[in-house]
Amino acid sequence: MLTEVTAPATPFVPPYPPRPDKGMPLRQMLRVARENWLAVWAKSSFERDVYGSRLFLRDVVVCNSPDSVHYVFVERHENFQRKSPQHRHALIPLLGDGLFVSDGPLWRERRRVVAPVTHVSRLAELAPAITEAAAERRAQWRALPPGPVDVLAEMGHLTAEIICRTIFGRALGQEAAGKVVAAFADYQARIGQTDVLSLLGLPDWWPRFHGPGVRRAAQRIHAVVDGLIAGILDGGADAGEASLIRAMSEAKVPGTDAPMDRRAFRNEAIVLFMAGHETTANTLAWALFCLSQDSASAERLASEVRGVLGDRVATLADLPSLPFTRAVVEETLRLFPPVPLLSREALGPDRIGDRLVKKGSIILVCPWLLHRKPSLWDQPDAFIPDRFMPGAPKPPRHAYIPFSTGPRICTGQHLGLAEATICLAALAGSFRLALEPGVQVMPVARLTLRPGETLPMRLTPR
Ligand code: HEM
Numbered sequence: 001m002l003t004e005v006t007a008p009a010t011p012f013v014p015p016y017p018p019r020p021d022k023g024m025p026l027r028q029m030l031r032v033a034r035e036n037w038l039a040v041w042a043k044s045s046f047e048r049d050v051y052g053s054r055l056f057l058r059d060v061v062v063c064n065s066p067d068s069v070h071y072v073f074v075e076r077h078e079n080f081q082r083k084s085p086q087h088r089h090a091l092i093p094l095l096g097d098g099l100f101v102s103d104g105p106l107w108r109e110r111r112r113v114v115a116p117v118t119h120v121s122r123l124a125e126l127a128p129a130i131t132e133a134a135a136e137r138r139a140q141w142r143a144l145p146p147g148p149v150d151v152l153a154e155m156g157h158l159t160a161e162i163i164c165r166t167i168f169g170r171a172l173g174q175e176a177a178g179k180v181v182a183a184f185a186d187y188q189a190r191i192g193q194t195d196v197l198s199l200l201g202l203p204d205w206w207p208r209f210h211g212p213g214v215r216r217a218a219q220r221i222h223a224v225v226d227g228l229i230a231g232i233l234d235g236g237a238d239a240g241e242a243s244l245i246r247a248m249s250e251a252k253v254p255g256t257d258a259p260m261d262r263r264a265f266r267n268e269a270i271v272l273f274m275a276g277h278e279t280t281a282n283t284l285a286w287a288l289f290c291l292s293q294d295s296a297s298a299e300r301l302a303s304e305v306r307g308v309l310g311d312r313v314a315t316l317a318d319l320p321s322l323p324f325t326r327a328v329v330e331e332t333l334r335l336f337p338p339v340p341l342l343s344r345e346a347l348g349p350d351r352i353g354d355r356l357v358k359k360g361s362i363i364l365v366c367p368w369l370l371h372r373k374p375s376l377w378d379q380p381d382a383f384i385p386d387r388f389m390p391g392a393p394k395p396p397r398h399a400y401i402p403f404s405t406g407p408r409i410c411t412g413q414h415l416g417l418a419e420a421t422i423c424l425a426a427l428a429g430s431f432r433l434a435l436e437p438g439v440q441v442m443p444v445a446r447l448t449l450r451p452g453e454t455l456p457m458r459l460t461p462r
Contacts (some may be wrong), residue, residue: 303430
């Protein structure tokens, strides 16, 4: 069912890779996917419901309808809860048995510890770190000399600051952010684009990731995070501040009276950093890009922020009064879902719609496709924040899944949304942003969906 919206006469349509009329032969697809797998999808891939093919001796099934997403992620979660082997292999050197890559009883156990500490009910404790970091970044921007700024890198630093302060406490997190970010950047650079090819179904023997460089990079992250955790748990280095580590240390492993062991703490801290950092950074970068191209929305957002906050930076309590800013964030998450591909392995045979699924098949749910499916969205490629304003018709359930859905839904969705809204209000409310002339922006899938490698923009204070 299509949800119609009141849209401006000519809404802004952000760039997207050309969509071939037909599917590509395998060899060409691999070549294109190596550059940018968003470019392999034919026009019909956005329109169809459930389809598949055989890649490297493995069946791959794409679920691109709300019903099939509901079936796989909610109704048959038990059979489709496991991340694809390629996905697990890419992340295990870093995350160990962390919740993001585990399944079965271990996943359930960790989820029961991690989900409550990032739950919406904890937001009031965690949000001051967001307001504080957003205010600092705004002050830094106000002091910048004229000239282009790489907004993508800026948003990476800002969200790393925030997640470090959230995980390790405000004081310690502020000191730690630089070290953690440098160690992560090294790991990411070593994993590179191959990761995405893997998600498309490359066989396990394909050379990737497990070089000594990747292991050393992971060990460096482990050492930094182990040190921070020891500082908090043994030495009270967070001085009793609210932090996710402190909250996890107070939680008991379900069925026991004991907290998690140190290795589990470390793995879950790294999961939270990885899951909560680049996702929010990309959302902010894309939102600032879209606003730079849609001056009516940029002015509307700035006037909402001025009216509600004056020159203050938003707190959690202000969020209900910033519906348009929030709608810009939600529309950005529709067009540029930071996790554009969710992949699973079928633990047993099944049937999705009319399609028989063999044990071991790879199931792909692509928010990139679903969020632009013409039968679900009016003007699917256009940036129309009004779709998400209070009172607008709601999209069908499971048509909009930037945080996934079902039992494995993102535990940090409320934190991520609050963070993106507070930061966007602080920055887009106080600056006009203009893309540096001559820069071509194109969505590229790395580990997450990014606007290329850099996003140079000029900032003018309002
Ligand atoms: C705009 C921001 C964010 C987006 C779009 C996002 C999106 C997602 C998605 C799509 C998944 C599911 C991945 C999959 O099944 O393969 C996920 C999982 C997860 N996210 Fe987020 N996320 C965001 C922010 C955060 C934040 C701020 C945190 C925590 C501080 C967080 C913590 C997690 C965790 C722990 C998981 C694993 C859940 C599980 O496997 O049970 N995320 N996220």
